[in-house]
Amino acid sequence: MLTHECRCCAHRCRIPEGECGRCGMYRGAGGAAVEVFPDSYLARYPTAIETVPFLHFWPGHTFYAVSSVGCNLSCPGCVSAILTADPGTLTGALVRLPPDNVVSEAEAAGCRGILFCINEPAVSLPTVLRLADAAHDAGLLFGCSTNGYLGDEATCALAPLLDCVNVGLKGASDACYRECGGASAGPAFRTVRALYEAGVHVEVSVVYVRGREDEVVSAAERVAATDAGIPFQIMRFMPFSGGGEERVPAAREAEDLAETVSSILENVYLFNTPGTSRLSTRCPACGRILIRRAFNGPMGARNEWVHPGERCACGARVPVSGRMTAEWRPEARYAGGYRPTRGLELIRGMLAAAGVTDRAAQGRVLAAELASGGLSTLHERIATPRGFCSALRSYAAAGGRRDEGERLASDLLSIVSGIRDKTVGMGRPRIYVALGHPLVPLYADKPEISLISSAGGYPVNRNLGRGDRDARPVTAQEIEALRPEVVFYQEVAPVDTETFVRACLDAGVLTEAVRRGAVYRLPAGTKTGCLGWAASIAAVAGILHPDAGCPAPGEVEEAVLSCVRAVGGEIPYGR
Ligand code: SF4
Numbered sequence: 001m002l003t004h005e006c007r008c009c010a011h012r013c014r015i016p017e018g019e020c021g022r023c024g025m026y027r028g029a030g031g032a033a034v035e036v037f038p039d040s041y042l043a044r045y046p047t048a049i050e051t052v053p054f055l056h057f058w059p060g061h062t063f064y065a066v067s068s069v070g071c072n073l074s075c076p077g078c079v080s081a082i083l084t085a086d087p088g089t090l091t092g093a094l095v096r097l098p099p100d101n102v103v104s105e106a107e108a109a110g111c112r113g114i115l116f117c118i119n120e121p122a123v124s125l126p127t128v129l130r131l132a133d134a135a136h137d138a139g140l141l142f143g144c145s146t147n148g149y150l151g152d153e154a155t156c157a158l159a160p161l162l163d164c165v166n167v168g169l170k171g172a173s174d175a176c177y178r179e180c181g182g183a184s185a186g187p188a189f190r191t192v193r194a195l196y197e198a199g200v201h202v203e204v205s206v207v208y209v210r211g212r213e214d215e216v217v218s219a220a221e222r223v224a225a226t227d228a229g230i231p232f233q234i235m236r237f238m239p240f241s242g243g244g245e246e247r248v249p250a251a252r253e254a255e256d257l258a259e260t261v262s263s264i265l266e267n268v269y270l271f272n273t274p275g276t277s278r279l280s281t282r283c284p285a286c287g288r289i290l291i292r293r294a295f296n297g298p299m300g301a302r303n304e305w306v307h308p309g310e311r312c313a314c315g316a317r318v319p320v321s322g323r324m325t326a327e328w329r330p331e332a333r334y335a336g337g338y339r340p341t342r343g344l345e346l347i348r349g350m351l352a353a354a355g356v357t358d359r360a361a362q363g364r365v366l367a368a369e370l371a372s373g374g375l376s377t378l379h380e381r382i383a384t385p386r387g388f389c390s391a392l393r394s395y396a397a398a399g400g401r402r403d404e405g406e407r408l409a410s411d412l413l414s415i416v417s418g419i420r421d422k423t424v425g426m427g428r429p430r431i432y433v434a435l436g437h438p439l440v441p442l443y444a445d446k447p448e449i450s451l452i453s454s455a456g457g458y459p460v461n462r463n464l465g466r467g468d469r470d471a472r473p474v475t476a477q478e479i480e481a482l483r484p485e486v487v488f489y490q491e492v493a494p495v496d497t498e499t500f501v502r503a504c505l506d507a508g509v510l511t512e513a514v515r516r517g518a519v520y521r522l523p524a525g526t527k528t529g530c531l532g533w534a535a536s537i538a539a540v541a542g543i544l545h546p547d548a549g550c551p552a553p554g555e556v557e558e559a560v561l562s563c564v565r566a567v568g569g570e571i572p573y574g575r
């Protein structure tokens, strides 16, 4: 059988004529492996470079983030799974645009450059190379984030056209790469070295799965063999797309690991950990903070303050490429970084629950949502149970299941009112909700805050009086002034209450609630927009009003499941 070798990544698929390689993005045709969707993009939006993330390259500047769909690996818990695990769902949403048009959009949005990120550039390599050329012709910078599983040909093609790259490592061993569908770790580390030696600004990120500290340490040692100054981002594993919670390290474990790695590399950062101080850049000579940053969602950071000038007060050069700025351009909740993929997952979850399970039908709704810019208002639309149900209705209707959407939404709302009615006339305890760390309040406009109200509590986060994009930790005094009677904490890691209480005491905060033993983990299922929120309302109501006779969370979950089944729907992972 005639086959064509694809050299766009280290898999080097042999693709039969008329068929596709393993990523689905190249087809054997006319004696070669050709791109199936040339010059085609799924996402195109301006975003702060720290959400991609890059921390030492043009800090604070806005770049135009673009993506296609597909990936050459298949990692458990992938944050972009909707684009990578099943690219066929979204190929209908790809928009074909000549490179110069993308460049014009980036310029019009005031961007300093273009970054191909969110999915793997190797699966759209000819498109990426054309876009990089066009960006440079227009005087823009160009970079990408990649898993580095590239092979020599792709690395050589990219090297002269990249100004910056973030290579996302899966670990240091071949076993880690096999788990992600690769053969070995070698190609990724060779990519780091080759691009660094070609003069590209290189940053490295590595996923940290609980119990695999050695992988991170070994990866750091291998990166240090190239240059100990390469910024090294430890990505605390988050169970996106159904990865297991037991794989999530506790914040303390992640902090300890970052400390260990700091003895190997000069610039070590910790992501996905609210309240950490390890997102800030320090002077390598004297340790002063040069850029202070805060947690900003999955894989994201945001600058709060930057040192003015190119030299630290001690005289050492600030270790960044390009100018720094502390300006912050606000981004909608489902815009920037990896958030659009979270928004798309959420909509797909609603569609599936209403019985829109056909991949093509889901793809059409998601494509329309992307084309209309609906993601930019999604957060506001689903911030309450009523708003969520209204969005559910309209997506179900768009997917051709109007009646099923109506029925499901109305059943869900009646379950919620049933719980709420039980707590009517009872006191409304003052609730503080922390995100992972006692001093990091959950944003007051998050759906979880409205769950607290539905469960008969009064969320004092609303009284903090901070902008809804203000990610700075609060002080212990600010929290005490709110007089919270009960504390909930939201944690993706399996952190027990005792550990969180210890963190409260260390931070000198919430002592009254801690003394009364009124500290609880926000029940699972409150993840934004998942249908499990109905069960979570029951769980919170049961804690706040134990004598109200609220249904048990398990009962509510069963009730929701039976409503979903009644309309022919299904609940995907992460309900
Ligand atoms: S880019 Fe896709 S088709 Fe090409 S070698 Fe890699 S996985 Fe195979």
Ligand code: SF4
Pocket: 071, 072, 073, 074, 075, 077, 078, 079, 080, 081, 084, 118, 119, 120, 147, 168, 180
């Ligand atoms: S390499 Fe990145 S985009 Fe590809 S599957 Fe793994 S985590 Fe997802």
